[in-house]
Amino acid sequence: MLSKKQQIIGLIICLVISFVVAAAGAVASIQAAEFYANMLQPQWSPPGWVFGPVWTVLYGMMALAAWLVWRLDGFIAARVALSLYLLQLVFNVLWSWLFFAWHLGALAFIDIVLLWVSILFTILSFRHHSKLAMYLLVPYLLWVSFAAVLNFSMWQLNPTILG
Numbered sequence: 001m002l003s004k005k006q007q008i009i010g011l012i013i014c015l016v017i018s019f020v021v022a023a024a025g026a027v028a029s030i031q032a033a034e035f036y037a038n039m040l041q042p043q044w045s046p047p048g049w050v051f052g053p054v055w056t057v058l059y060g061m062m063a064l065a066a067w068l069v070w071r072l073d074g075f076i077a078a079r080v081a082l083s084l085y086l087l088q089l090v091f092n093v094l095w096s097w098l099f100f101a102w103h104l105g106a107l108a109f110i111d112i113v114l115l116w117v118s119i120l121f122t123i124l125s126f127r128h129h130s131k132l133a134m135y136l137l138v139p140y141l142l143w144v145s146f147a148a149v150l151n152f153s154m155w156q157l158n159p160t161i162l163g
Contacts (some may be wrong), residue, residue, distance in 0.1 A: 019063070022056070024093045028101040032048070036048050045154075099162070106162075108151055112148045
C-alpha cells in the first residue's frame, strides 16, 4: 500500500513526464502558428488557437491515467501498460518535430498512425488495471484520430511545403 506522500510524488512525476513531452513538442512547434496559417487548410480545420488548450487538457488526462495505473498496481505489475504509455509519448513528441520543425508530411502521417495504434494498445492495456484510466485516454484517441485526418489533408493540400 502506497502512502499518501508516495501517491502525491507519483502523481507529480506522471505530470512532469507528460508536460516535459508537451514542452518538447512545443519547442518543435515554436513557429507552428505562422507555419499553420500559411498553409492551405481544409474548410473544417480548426483555428490554430484551439490546439494549445485541447492538448493541455489531454496531457493532464494522460498523466492522470498513467498515475492511476501506477498507483493501483505499481510499475512492475503494470510494466507492459506503462511501457506502452511511454512509447506513445515518444510517437507523440516525434510528430511535432516531423510536421512542424522538419516539414515531413508523409513521415508525420506515418508517425501519427503509429501514435494512434500505440494509444489504442495503451487503452486496451490500461483496461486491465483501471477502467477510469482507460476512459481518460479515449478523448486522446479521438483527438489523435481527428489530427491524423487533418495531418493527411494538410499534407495532400501542401505537397511542396510538406514534401
